[in-house]
Amino acid sequence: MSLQGVEELVLDLENIGAIKFGEFKLKSGLMSPVYFDLRVIVSHPKILDSVAQIMLDQIKEVQSNESLLCGVPYTALPIASIMSVKGNLGMVVRRKEAKDYGTKKMVEGTWTSGQDCIIVEDVITSGGSVKETAQLLREHDMKVTTCVVLLDREQGGKQNLINDGINVISIFPISKVLDTLVKHKKINSATVEAVQAFINNNQTTNSTNGVAKSEKHPENMSFQARSEMNVNPVTRRLLDVMLRKQSNLCVAIDKTKSSQVLELVKKVGKSVAVVKLHSDIIEDWSSAVQEELTSLSKELDFMLFEDRKLADIGNTVKHQTSSICGWADLLTVHGLPGPGLLQGVQAACADAGRQIGVLLVAEMSNAGNLFNKDYTKAVVGLGEGKGMEELVVGFIAQSRVSQRAGMLQMTPGVHLADSSDSGDQRYTSPGQAVLEKGADLVIAGRGICADTNPETKAEEYRQKAWDAYLQRIK
C-alpha cells in the first residue's frame, strides 16, 4: 500500500472512532489520553478489507505457502479471517476459554507438527495476549516466530515479544499515528505531548536489562495486564470483577447463622470482589442458602470463596469438593498431601461440569504456625506445576511467594484498628498488606463484620486497599 494509502487508513480509523483522544479511564484505573478500539471496524467492511490487505502485504516476506494464521481473540479474529481468505493461508482459531470442561480443546483447525503460525493482533501494549497465544500454539506443536500487529502502543510490547522469540511487524507504531494526525490537523501538539508522556511513563519493559518488568515483578503490573496474560478462566473472571468494581477486597464472613451471613453479604457485597465463607461453621447451611448466596453474587457482582483448606488424599478431596464446587468459585486447599489432592479437586469439577479456582495455603497469618520456608517453596512449586494452570488461581500468603504474573496472592490477617485478636491472629493494615506484603487481594473479616457499620467500613477497606494497589503499579 502506498504511503498515501497508509495515511488514509489512519484517518479512516480516527474517523470511525477506532482511535480516540481525550481522557479514558482504563480498567486498571489509570487515565489514558489515547484509546484504541478496533472492535468497531467490523461495521466498516471497506476499512476492514484495507486493514487485512495491508497486514497481509507486510507478512509477504516472512510467510511461506505453509504458514498458518491465528488471530488473538476476539478483535483480531475477523482481520485474520479476511487475511486467510485473501492470502489463501490456512487459519487456526484459539479459544479464549475451553469449550467445555471435558474436552478442553483450546485450538480449532488442523495443522502439522512444527508448522509455522503467524499471530495476528489488533493492538499491543505489553504484548501479553500475543505471548499467551504463542505459548498455547507452541504447546500445540506449532512454530511461532512472527506476529503482525496493526497498532503498537510502543509501551514495550515489541521488546517483550522479541525476548520471547517473536518478531513483531507493526503497521502503525503510535508515533506514526500521531505524526499523521498532526499533519492532517486532527490533533494538536498538546495532545501529542500528553500521549508521549503517558507512553514514556507506562513502559512495560525494564530498559536496563531488556527483561520484561512484568515477568520480574508481577506486583508492579496492572490487574488489566495480568488479566490479558492469564489463561485460567476463573482468574480472569476474578480480575475482571476486581477491575469492574475497583475492589481488591475479600470479606471474610465468619458467622454461624445463615441469616447473619446473608444480612452482611447484602450490606458489604457491593464493595467487595470476593465473599469468603467457612460454610461448615454455618449451623443452618442448606441448598436454599447456597442459592440465595449465588443469586446475591450475581446481583452484587462478587465471587464466592469457600475457605475449607482441604488436606487429604485425592479420593476424599474429590468427595469433599463435589459438595462445594456447585456453589463456590474459589476454594482453599493445603499443599501437604501433594498433587493427588489437586487431581481430586479437578475430578470433582469435571463431574460437576463447573470449574472452581484453587488457592493453595503457602503461608499463614497466625502466631505459632508451623509453616517454614522450605514448605512454602514446595507448595508454590506444586501450584506452579505443569498442568495446574487451569485450576490454580494463586496462593494465600503473607509475602510475595510467587513471581508468576498469573498467580494471585490473597493475604488474610488484615485490620485497620487492631494488631492482633484475643487469640493467635496477627493483623496488618490493608495498605501494608498490599505495599509491603505484596497482596493482590486483602482478606478482612472482623475488622469489617464486627463493626457497628459494616457497610461504611467495607467501603473504607476497599478504598484503602485499592489506593495502595494504584500506588504500587505507578
Ligand code: 5BU
Ligand atoms: P479476621 O476476622 O480478619 O481475623 O478473619 C480472617 C479470616 O481469614 C478467617 O476466616 C480465617 O479463617 C482466614 N485465615 C486467616 O486469618 N489466616 C490465614 O493464614 C488463613 C486464613 Br490461610
